[in-house]
Amino acid sequence: MECSFFIPIRRDANLSDGDLHSAEVWEWLDDELYAHFEGRTIAPGLYEGFYQDPGTKQRVSDQSRQYIVAVKTSALDQLRSLLAQACVRFHQKCIYLSVADQVEFIEADDHEPNESPS
Amino acid sequence: MNRTKAHLDLKGQPISLEGLDAEELQLVKDLAEHAEAHPDWNEFSNFWMARVGGFYAARGLSRQATQQTAAYRIGSDLASRLAIRAGLARPPDYRDELENLIHTRFRTRREFCEATGISEDMLSHVLAKRKHLAINTLVEALERIGYTLHIAPMAD
Numbered sequence: 001m002e003c004s005f006f007i008p009i010r011r012d013a014n015l016s017d018g019d020l021h022s023a024e025v026w027e028w029l030d031d032e033l034y035a036h037f038e039g040r041t042i043a044p045g046l047y048e049g050f051y052q053d054p055g056t057k058q059r060v061s062d063q064s065r066q067y068i069v070a071v072k073t074s075a076l077d078q079l080r081s082l083l084a085q086a087c088v089r090f091h092q093k094c095i096y097l098s099v100a101d102q103v104e105f106i107e108a109d110d111h112e113p114n115e116s117p118s
Numbered sequence: 119m120n121r122t123k124a125h126l127d128l129k130g131q132p133i134s135l136e137g138l139d140a141e142e143l144q145l146v147k148d149l150a151e152h153a154e155a156h157p158d159w160n161e162f163s164n165f166w167m168a169r170v171g172g173f174y175a176a177r178g179l180s181r182q183a184t185q186q187t188a189a190y191r192i193g194s195d196l197a198s199r200l201a202i203r204a205g206l207a208r209p210p211d212y213r214d215e216l217e218n219l220i221h222t223r224f225r226t227r228r229e230f231c232e233a234t235g236i237s238e239d240m241l242s243h244v245l246a247k248r249k250h251l252a253i254n255t256l257v258e259a260l261e262r263i264g265y266t267l268h269i270a271p272m273a274d
Contacts (some may be wrong), residue, residue, distance in 0.1 A: 023198035
């Protein structure tokens with residue numbers, strides 16, 4: 001099954017600091033995708049997007065990388081679980097996932113390690 | 119790549135090229151040349167993983183074993199360097215390493231704080247890059263969980 005998801009190149013500015021991710025976090029994602037799904041394809045360029053932040057009601061613009069992964073139906077939950085971890089690692093409230101053209105928003109299982117700066 | 123047959127990664131850690139056979143050395147050379155000729159981060163990311171994965175799959179290595187190879191780690195490091203050069207990622211610092219340690223070794227920040235003696239409030243400021251930990255505080259905290267600091271050469 002073809003799955004694609006978007007990872008913004010910056011941390012969420014409301015949840016976190018809006019900074020670029022450390023190169024190490026991108027390496028972590030590559031390692032996980034290679035280990036569990038035998039790899040991935042990254043679409044050329046960056047995708048510009050915007051959405052309304054449900055917390056602040058503000059319009060938020062972002063730039064994202066699009067990842068495309070071939071996943072067996074039996075392993076879909078494994079991908080969802082990985083993206084829930086990615087929410088924490090990449091400091092995102094949720095991650096847009098498309099599974100065979102059906103859109104889902106994956107949230108972190110536990111936001112505690114990613115809590116907002118006080 | 120330097121003349122002591124090691125590639126220094128972004129954290130200044132050497133990835134040894136000793137023991138690689140001629141084909142593996144050629145693979146590493148191909149990666150470096152491709153990164154130089156095609157510095158687009160996404161393009162190189164696709165290239166290195168497919169090239170290294172295909173190379174070691176043909177040798178019958180598992181994906182876990184492939185991830186331990188010098189070629190895999192160098193491919194990953196070269197991609198990171200391109201991302202930083204393009205202004206699309208930043209070099210890791212000790213706070214990223216602390217955060218990574220929390221994610222991999224502890225269930226929560228609170229658990230990490232209890233184990234190290236760092237206050238949750240201080241940790242929150244440090245990870246948000248508003249404050250630094252004093253070096254003796256960091257050393258003592260890390261010692262409590264069996265870790266230590268290293269001084270490493272800066273990446274190119």
